[in-house]
Amino acid sequence: MHGVHNEGLIDLFARTTDDIVSLEEFRALLDSRRQLRIKFGADVTAPFLHLGHAVNLWMMREMQERGHQVQFLIGDFTTRIGDPTGRSTGRPERSQADIEHDAAAFLEQIAAVLITDNPALFTVRRNAEWWGAATAADLVQRLGAVTVSRLQSRDMFRSRQESGSEVRMHELIYPVLQGWDSVELASDLTIVGSDQLFNESMGRFFQERQGQQAQVIITTKITPGLDGVKKQSKSLNNFVALADSPRDKFGKIMSLADALVVQWLQVYTTLPLPEIEQIDQGLAAGSLHPMEAKRILAQALVERYHGRPAAAAEDRWFRETFSERAFPADAPQLCLRPGRIKLLDLLVLLAPDQSRSELRRLLLSGAVLLGAEKLADPQQLLDFPEGSCHEVKLGRRRHFRLLVQEE
């Protein structure tokens, strides 16, 4: 009966899994009924976790629910070197202080998904523990196990060499270091993006060599970001961050390319597959408006991270504000002294982060509403009597309520 339970898990994982090395070994691990150690190695360079990262985290959470332990490995040693994955050029090295700062931010974000406050289910390790203590002889010995051609066979290294850009020694060695970490942790399982398969395979290699059971590697699917083309990344600004507010999560989903809704439902929510299938058919047949499908997605997602009430509230807010164009009830309120003020000066008060030139342009393009009236003259003098209240709309998304009173 335990086996049946585990089959359920494998089905659940199938939804977001790209590949398992190997499925048989994974089954055997689950059947062993012991607590498994899950290696969660983090390159803490950019502590901005998005939905893509969360896919792996949710799978680990699922394992925690079954009593297994996530070993969060801060790559404080390896981060100083810089993982060359996906880089066309080497990364700059980083200071220990930067790394610690980023690690703390990282931990805070994964707490949105993982259980981090139970030591039986979550521990923190640092690979400087062993790499800091290793001697040159240790390193050379470990390097001796691996052939250069094997390291060079990695696509990324090959393409860099072919295109004439350089590969530095420490980058070449990176997979060895990351692989050895699995030995030190005695890792049973690791769940990573498919771009990490090569590095984690080195882990299996070293574990076997050291007489350990090789870790199982589950790689996950990489899903395109909001633009529908590239994977989510900070620099492309096409991601939904775990740290985003419920409102931003909802809004960003509504700006997702329509064609991606079904895929996102599959990967980023736990909505039952038959329901997703229905949505897919509805969209294809035209009986379901794309916006409705996106609302379902946005609600499911906000609910997953912030709970059902938040999801319902944000859905209502979005409908009222964008579909019905109502002035949102929770718009930020500002107090203003009674008297005359130039329109442009008023805007500067409302949006102090923008330059006057920017605001002037906004004004001229017709983006400013006072009540229902469109205002476009920067020099216009407005007269606000004591006690009056006004609604100001600045573009599509910014709303302010003005209270005029003597302070």
Add this chain to the structure above:
RNA sequence: GGAGAGAUUCCCGAGUGGUCAAAGGGGGCAGACUGUAAAUCUGUUGGCUCAGCCUUCGAAGGUUCAAAUCCUUCUCUCUCCA
């Protein structure tokens, strides 16, 4: 160590003495349209006391009435040779 190439406004990338606040694309923002913060179209995208002025083209100097464009030095990046 030797020989070349290059550093441009958020990003990519034109621009080789005045017509350059600097083409084009991307991204952003805004307007129209829309049951979407989709798609599409249009506009806009250094700052300000805004029909004018000020500050930008790796850094510092210099030539010139005038420089992103020429000269000198420096810093960094890349390519090739050994």
